[in-house]
Amino acid sequence: MRVDLNLFTVFEAIYNEGNLTKAANTLHITQPAISHSLAKLRGHFDDALFVRQGHQMTPTPLSKRLIHDVRNALATLNTTLLSNLEFIPENATNLFKIGLRDALESTCLPPLIEATQKTAPGIKIVSLRHNRKTMENDLSSGQVDLIIDVAQPVSELISRKQIISERLCVVSRKNNPNIKTVLDLETYLNMNHVVASYRASGAAIEDVELNRYGLNRNITLRCQHYFAACQVVSNTDLLLTIPESYAQLLKSKHSGLNIHAFPIESPSVDIHLYVNKMRSKEPEIEWLVSSILTLFQQTSSKPTTY
CATH class of the missing domain: 3.40.190.10 (Periplasmic binding protein-like II)
Known part of the structure:
Protein backbone atom coordinates (compact mmCIF):
# COMPACT_ATOMS: atom_id res chain seq x y z
CA MET A 1 0.00 0.00 0.00
CA ARG A 2 1.44 3.36 -1.07
CA VAL A 3 1.38 6.17 1.50
CA ASP A 4 1.50 9.87 0.72
CA LEU A 5 4.68 11.25 2.33
CA ASN A 6 2.82 14.49 3.12
CA LEU A 7 0.85 12.49 5.69
CA PHE A 8 4.01 12.07 7.77
CA THR A 9 4.60 15.81 7.70
CA VAL A 10 1.09 16.15 9.17
CA PHE A 11 1.85 13.41 11.71
CA GLU A 12 4.98 15.25 12.89
CA ALA A 13 3.17 18.59 13.10
CA ILE A 14 0.37 17.13 15.26
CA TYR A 15 2.95 15.41 17.47
CA ASN A 16 4.93 18.64 17.91
CA GLU A 17 1.97 20.93 18.50
CA GLY A 18 -0.37 18.58 20.37
CA ASN A 19 -3.30 20.37 18.74
CA LEU A 20 -4.95 20.10 15.31
CA THR A 21 -5.52 23.83 14.89
CA LYS A 22 -1.91 24.67 15.79
CA ALA A 23 -0.66 21.93 13.46
CA ALA A 24 -2.78 23.37 10.64
CA ASN A 25 -1.38 26.83 11.28
CA THR A 26 2.17 25.48 11.28
CA LEU A 27 1.67 23.80 7.91
CA HIS A 28 -0.45 26.68 6.51
CA ILE A 29 -3.35 24.39 5.66
CA THR A 30 -6.93 24.13 6.92
CA GLN A 31 -7.95 22.13 9.97
CA PRO A 32 -10.29 19.92 7.88
CA ALA A 33 -7.26 19.02 5.75
CA ILE A 34 -5.34 18.08 8.91
CA SER A 35 -8.26 15.97 10.16
CA HIS A 36 -8.57 14.25 6.77
CA SER A 37 -4.84 13.40 6.75
CA LEU A 38 -5.02 12.09 10.31
CA ALA A 39 -7.96 9.86 9.36
CA LYS A 40 -5.89 8.35 6.53
CA LEU A 41 -2.97 7.70 8.90
CA ARG A 42 -5.29 6.09 11.44
CA GLY A 43 -6.63 3.80 8.77
CA HIS A 44 -3.15 2.89 7.54
CA PHE A 45 -1.79 2.04 11.01
CA ASP A 46 -5.10 0.79 12.44
CA ASP A 47 -4.45 2.96 15.50
CA ALA A 48 -5.88 6.20 16.85
CA LEU A 49 -2.32 7.68 16.91
CA PHE A 50 -3.57 10.69 18.93
CA VAL A 51 -6.23 10.77 21.64
CA ARG A 52 -8.00 13.98 22.58
CA GLN A 53 -7.52 15.01 26.23
CA GLY A 54 -9.06 18.42 26.78
CA HIS A 55 -7.50 20.73 24.20
CA GLN A 56 -4.52 18.44 23.67
CA MET A 57 -4.00 15.57 21.23
CA THR A 58 -1.97 13.03 23.24
CA PRO A 59 0.13 10.53 21.23
CA THR A 60 -0.61 6.83 21.65
CA PRO A 61 2.21 4.36 22.41
CA LEU A 62 2.45 3.57 18.68
CA SER A 63 2.90 7.26 17.85
CA LYS A 64 5.68 7.52 20.40
CA ARG A 65 7.43 4.59 18.74
CA LEU A 66 6.96 6.04 15.26
CA ILE A 67 8.02 9.65 15.87
CA HIS A 68 11.81 9.13 15.83
CA ASP A 69 11.73 7.19 12.56
CA VAL A 70 9.35 9.71 10.98
CA ARG A 71 11.53 12.65 12.01
CA ASN A 72 14.68 10.95 10.76
CA ALA A 73 13.07 10.08 7.44
CA LEU A 74 11.78 13.61 6.93
CA ALA A 75 15.13 15.10 7.95
CA THR A 76 16.98 12.79 5.54
CA LEU A 77 14.66 13.80 2.71
CA ASN A 78 15.07 17.46 3.58
CA THR A 79 18.87 17.13 3.69
CA THR A 80 18.86 15.38 0.31
CA LEU A 81 16.79 18.16 -1.24
CA LEU A 82 19.04 20.83 0.26
CA SER A 83 22.37 19.09 -0.38
CA ASN A 84 22.99 20.99 -3.59
CA LEU A 85 21.91 24.34 -2.16
CA GLU A 86 24.81 26.52 -1.10
CA PHE A 87 24.43 28.73 1.97
CA ILE A 88 25.91 32.15 1.24
CA PRO A 89 26.15 34.08 4.54
CA GLU A 90 26.41 37.57 3.06
CA ASN A 91 23.16 37.04 1.12
CA ALA A 92 21.29 35.04 3.77
CA THR A 93 18.06 36.22 5.42
CA ASN A 94 17.43 33.14 7.60
CA LEU A 95 15.77 33.23 11.02
CA PHE A 96 17.64 31.11 13.59
CA LYS A 97 16.10 30.06 16.92
CA ILE A 98 18.61 29.44 19.69
CA GLY A 99 17.74 27.98 23.09
CA LEU A 100 19.54 29.86 25.89
CA ARG A 101 19.10 30.25 29.62
CA ASP A 102 19.28 33.62 31.38
CA ALA A 103 22.99 33.91 32.24
CA LEU A 104 24.21 32.35 28.99
CA GLU A 105 22.06 34.75 27.00
CA SER A 106 23.99 37.65 28.53
CA THR A 107 27.42 36.17 27.86
CA CYS A 108 26.89 34.33 24.55
CA LEU A 109 24.68 36.66 22.53
CA PRO A 110 26.89 39.80 22.42
CA PRO A 111 29.91 38.13 20.76
CA LEU A 112 27.66 35.99 18.54
CA ILE A 113 25.67 38.96 17.22
CA GLU A 114 28.84 41.01 16.74
CA ALA A 115 30.40 38.21 14.67
CA THR A 116 27.33 37.34 12.58
CA GLN A 117 26.58 40.99 11.81
CA LYS A 118 29.93 41.12 10.04
CA THR A 119 29.59 37.88 8.07
CA ALA A 120 25.80 37.54 7.61
CA PRO A 121 24.16 40.94 8.24
CA GLY A 122 20.78 39.84 6.87
CA ILE A 123 20.10 36.96 9.26
CA LYS A 124 17.87 37.24 12.33
CA ILE A 125 18.28 35.43 15.65
CA VAL A 126 15.60 34.64 18.23
CA SER A 127 16.78 33.65 21.71
CA LEU A 128 14.34 31.35 23.53
CA ARG A 129 14.37 30.08 27.11
CA HIS A 130 14.22 26.36 26.39
CA ASN A 131 12.74 23.64 28.56
CA ARG A 132 15.45 21.16 29.52
CA LYS A 133 12.89 18.37 29.88
CA THR A 134 11.84 18.71 26.22
CA MET A 135 15.07 19.96 24.65
CA GLU A 136 15.65 16.82 22.58
CA ASN A 137 12.12 16.91 21.21
CA ASP A 138 12.42 20.67 20.55
CA LEU A 139 15.65 20.16 18.60
CA SER A 140 14.22 17.26 16.60
CA SER A 141 11.01 19.09 15.77
CA GLY A 142 12.73 22.32 14.72
CA GLN A 143 11.16 24.43 17.47
CA VAL A 144 14.74 25.46 18.17
CA ASP A 145 17.67 25.15 15.76
CA LEU A 146 20.29 24.64 18.44
CA ILE A 147 20.70 24.96 22.20
CA ILE A 148 23.57 26.26 24.32
CA ASP A 149 23.49 24.96 27.89
CA VAL A 150 25.34 23.09 30.63
CA ALA A 151 25.76 19.32 30.33
CA GLN A 152 22.42 17.55 29.85
CA PRO A 153 21.65 13.86 29.14
CA VAL A 154 20.72 13.35 25.47
CA SER A 155 20.34 10.37 23.12
CA GLU A 156 22.51 9.46 20.15
CA LEU A 157 20.18 11.55 17.94
CA ILE A 158 21.63 14.76 19.40
CA SER A 159 25.16 16.03 18.81
CA ARG A 160 26.81 17.70 21.82
CA LYS A 161 30.04 19.72 21.62
CA GLN A 162 31.72 21.59 24.46
CA ILE A 163 32.28 25.26 23.61
CA ILE A 164 33.09 26.87 26.97
CA SER A 165 34.80 25.69 30.14
CA GLU A 166 35.11 28.10 33.03
CA ARG A 167 35.57 28.30 36.78
CA PHE A 262 35.94 29.98 44.95
CA PRO A 263 37.58 28.82 48.21
CA ILE A 264 37.90 25.13 47.33
CA GLU A 265 39.01 23.24 44.25
CA SER A 266 35.92 22.77 42.08
CA PRO A 267 35.10 21.27 38.68
CA SER A 268 34.77 23.60 35.72
CA VAL A 269 31.38 24.68 34.44
CA ASP A 270 31.21 23.18 30.96
CA ILE A 271 28.88 24.72 28.38
CA HIS A 272 27.81 22.64 25.37
CA LEU A 273 26.28 23.26 21.98
CA TYR A 274 23.40 20.87 21.18
CA VAL A 275 22.00 20.22 17.71
CA ASN A 276 19.97 17.44 16.10
CA LYS A 277 22.41 15.28 14.10
CA MET A 278 20.16 15.11 11.05
CA ARG A 279 19.53 18.85 10.98
CA SER A 280 23.24 19.58 11.45
CA LYS A 281 23.68 18.57 7.80
CA GLU A 282 21.48 21.40 6.56
CA PRO A 283 23.79 24.07 5.04
CA GLU A 284 22.51 26.96 7.16
CA ILE A 285 22.64 24.97 10.42
CA GLU A 286 26.09 23.67 9.56
CA TRP A 287 27.23 27.27 9.01
CA LEU A 288 25.75 28.49 12.31
CA VAL A 289 27.27 25.62 14.31
CA SER A 290 30.66 26.18 12.68
CA SER A 291 30.47 29.92 13.38
CA ILE A 292 29.71 29.36 17.06
CA LEU A 293 32.45 26.74 17.49
CA THR A 294 35.00 29.04 15.84
CA LEU A 295 33.84 32.05 17.85
CA PHE A 296 34.11 30.43 21.26
CA GLN A 297 37.41 28.74 20.46
CA GLN A 298 38.75 32.25 19.88
CA THR A 299 37.09 33.85 22.92
CA SER A 300 37.44 31.01 25.45
CA SER A 301 38.13 32.36 28.92
CA LYS A 302 41.70 32.45 30.16
CA PRO A 303 42.76 32.05 33.81
CA THR A 304 42.18 35.26 35.75
CA THR A 305 43.95 36.47 38.87
CA TYR A 306 41.56 38.16 41.31
Missing part, protein backbone atom coordinates in the same frame (compact mmCIF):
# COMPACT_ATOMS: atom_id res chain seq x y z
CA LEU A 168 33.21 29.24 39.56
CA CYS A 169 33.95 32.44 41.44
CA VAL A 170 32.36 34.45 44.26
CA VAL A 171 30.92 37.96 44.02
CA SER A 172 30.66 40.33 46.98
CA ARG A 173 30.10 44.03 47.42
CA LYS A 174 33.18 46.20 47.82
CA ASN A 175 34.18 46.99 51.39
CA ASN A 176 32.27 43.99 52.71
CA PRO A 177 33.35 44.06 56.38
CA ASN A 178 33.44 40.25 56.62
CA ILE A 179 36.14 39.88 53.94
CA LYS A 180 39.68 41.02 54.68
CA THR A 181 42.07 40.41 51.79
CA VAL A 182 41.35 36.87 50.56
CA LEU A 183 37.99 35.08 50.85
CA ASP A 184 38.95 31.90 52.70
CA LEU A 185 36.78 28.83 53.19
CA GLU A 186 35.91 29.58 56.82
CA THR A 187 34.69 33.07 55.95
CA TYR A 188 32.76 31.76 52.95
CA LEU A 189 30.92 29.20 55.08
CA ASN A 190 30.20 31.65 57.90
CA MET A 191 28.60 34.22 55.59
CA ASN A 192 25.08 34.22 54.11
CA HIS A 193 24.48 33.47 50.45
CA VAL A 194 22.12 34.12 47.55
CA VAL A 195 21.44 31.47 44.89
CA ALA A 196 20.07 32.24 41.43
CA SER A 197 17.99 29.36 40.03
CA TYR A 198 14.66 28.79 38.27
CA ARG A 199 14.13 25.79 40.55
CA ALA A 200 12.37 26.37 43.87
CA SER A 201 14.70 23.94 45.63
CA GLY A 202 17.67 21.70 45.00
CA ALA A 203 21.45 22.00 45.29
CA ALA A 204 23.42 24.39 43.12
CA ILE A 205 26.67 23.12 41.58
CA GLU A 206 28.69 24.81 44.35
CA ASP A 207 26.60 23.08 47.01
CA VAL A 208 27.20 19.70 45.37
CA GLU A 209 30.93 20.38 45.56
CA LEU A 210 30.77 21.59 49.17
CA ASN A 211 28.77 18.51 50.13
CA ARG A 212 31.57 16.31 48.81
CA TYR A 213 33.70 17.72 51.63
CA GLY A 214 30.89 17.42 54.17
CA LEU A 215 30.38 21.21 54.14
CA ASN A 216 27.23 23.31 54.02
CA ARG A 217 26.47 27.03 53.72
CA ASN A 218 23.52 29.19 54.74
CA ILE A 219 21.35 30.32 51.83
CA THR A 220 19.38 33.41 52.79
CA LEU A 221 17.83 34.16 49.39
CA ARG A 222 16.92 32.08 46.35
CA CYS A 223 15.90 34.11 43.27
CA GLN A 224 15.52 33.46 39.54
CA HIS A 225 18.12 35.66 37.83
CA TYR A 226 21.82 36.34 38.28
CA PHE A 227 21.28 40.05 37.65
CA ALA A 228 18.73 40.33 40.47
CA ALA A 229 20.99 38.31 42.76
CA CYS A 230 23.89 40.64 41.96
CA GLN A 231 21.78 43.69 42.76
CA VAL A 232 21.07 42.16 46.17
CA VAL A 233 24.77 41.44 46.74
CA SER A 234 25.75 45.02 45.86
CA ASN A 235 23.55 46.31 48.70
CA THR A 236 24.08 43.62 51.36
CA ASP A 237 26.80 41.41 52.84
CA LEU A 238 25.50 38.31 51.01
CA LEU A 239 27.74 36.35 48.64
CA LEU A 240 26.89 35.05 45.16
CA THR A 241 28.72 32.12 43.54
CA ILE A 242 28.53 32.14 39.73
CA PRO A 243 30.53 31.27 36.58
CA GLU A 244 33.48 33.57 35.97
CA SER A 245 32.39 35.05 32.62
CA TYR A 246 29.11 36.31 34.04
CA ALA A 247 30.86 37.68 37.12
CA GLN A 248 33.28 39.62 34.94
CA LEU A 249 30.37 40.97 32.90
CA LEU A 250 28.56 42.13 36.04
CA LYS A 251 31.69 43.75 37.46
CA SER A 252 32.27 45.66 34.20
CA LYS A 253 28.79 47.18 34.57
CA HIS A 254 28.79 47.60 38.35
CA SER A 255 31.77 49.26 40.04
CA GLY A 256 30.59 48.30 43.51
CA LEU A 257 31.51 44.62 43.21
CA ASN A 258 34.52 42.45 43.96
CA ILE A 259 35.28 39.00 42.53
CA HIS A 260 36.97 36.29 44.62
CA ALA A 261 38.23 32.81 43.84
